Amino acid sequence: MIPTTLDDWTLSAILAIIEQGVFENDVFDFKEKLPNSRDICGKERLFKTCCAFANSRGGFLIFGVSDKKGLPPNARLIGLDPHEDFPEHFGAFPSKAEPSVQWTFRNPPIEYGERVLHVVHLFASRTKPHAYIENGKWLFSKRTSKGNEEMSYEEVRSAFVDSERRKNLFAWVAVELERIRRKATQMETLFPLGQDQALDRVDIDALRAQLPSIVVETGMHSKLVGFLNELTEAGAKLDRASVPFAMAFSAGNPTRDANRIDHQGPRNRYLPTILRCCDAALDELRVVEESGARAPHFDAPT
Numbered sequence: 001m002i003p004t005t006l007d008d009w010t011l012s013a014i015l016a017i018i019e020q021g022v023f024e025n026d027v028f029d030f031k032e033k034l035p036n037s038r039d040i041c042g043k044e045r046l047f048k049t050c051c052a053f054a055n056s057r058g059g060f061l062i063f064g065v066s067d068k069k070g071l072p073p074n075a076r077l078i079g080l081d082p083h084e085d086f087p088e089h090f091g092a093f094p095s096k097a098e099p100s101v102q103w104t105f106r107n108p109p110i111e112y113g114e115r116v117l118h119v120v121h122l123f124a125s126r127t128k129p130h131a132y133i134e135n136g137k138w139l140f141s142k143r144t145s146k147g148n149e150e151m152s153y154e155e156v157r158s159a160f161v162d163s164e165r166r167k168n169l170f171a172w173v174a175v176e177l178e179r180i181r182r183k184a185t186q187m188e189t190l191f192p193l194g195q196d197q198a199l200d201r202v203d204i205d206a207l208r209a210q211l212p213s214i215v216v217e218t219g220m221h222s223k224l225v226g227f228l229n230e231l232t233e234a235g236a237k238l239d240r241a242s243v244p245f246a247m248a249f250s251a252g253n254p255t256r257d258a259n260r261i262d263h264q265g266p267r268n269r270y271l272p273t274i275l276r277c278c279d280a281a282l283d284e285l286r287v288v289e290e291s292g293a294r295a296p297h298f299d300a301p302t
Contacts, residue, residue: 058124079115204235231277
């Protein structure tokens with residue numbers, strides 16, 4: 001079983017993979033060490049690998065393990081100097097991609113005698129395609145079971161189209177959240193409300209209809225999806241609870257009792273939740289757009 005989180009990458013997990021004779025696949029790659037400043041080819045390979053994982057499903061780099069074929073399993077574990085500032089030296093590679101690749105690392109590293117193994121997680125990206133420079137040209141790579149491969153023209157074009165679609169989706173969500181927040185604020189402070197001022201099912205249903213697309217972009221368990229789910233549920237409850245009042249008002253009978261029982265009650269129960277979720281979702285949306293990284297949700301290959 002290939003680990004799917006940084007915490008799952010342990011010394012025993014790495015040894016088990018080595019003993020199976022596996023060197024790399026579409027979600028991980030073993031690296032003996034970081035390339036030195038004079039190793040031009042090695043640096044280009046690492047640039048390419050960072051972009052390949054970001055342009056695909058994301059994955060892991062394990063440093064301190066030889067990928068030389070023919071070595072016995074126990075000879076492949078080499079380790080790195082624990083005093084080396086690995087994150088600083090590695091960070092130069094994903095940051096030079098265009099756009100930069102988001103990553104994190106296992107901290108503390110895996111101890112192996114007096115040496116250590118470093119595990120890097122390269123995230124699947126929302127801002128793909130990511131390009132790297134090789135021989136003065138910008139190129140695009142992807143990760144497959146065979147390792148790094150060049151993306152086709154159609155794959156690159158499709159990635160740019162998807163990127164623009166994601167930007168438009170998030171921009172639309174931001175506008176809808178601002179509109180819902182404005183109407184919810186009006187409902188807290190104004191009465192009676194005009195038809196265009198009240199928050200109704202149409203506003204909530206429009207946002208709910210986009211939830212599947214947002215889940216695809218951010219992951220089922222992302223904070224943004226959680227806030228949006230809570231918001232739409234509160235909006236639906238507000239809409240259902242306000243129906244008796246709406247009927248009375250449209251019949252020309254907005255009595256004080258109707259206002260108190262059928263309208264003020266739902267407002268006090270659900271509007272604070274709607275406003276809180278709007279603010280939280282807008283904040284999280286900004287985080288999502290700035291990070292450009294998507295939490296991994298691939299199935300672990302065996």
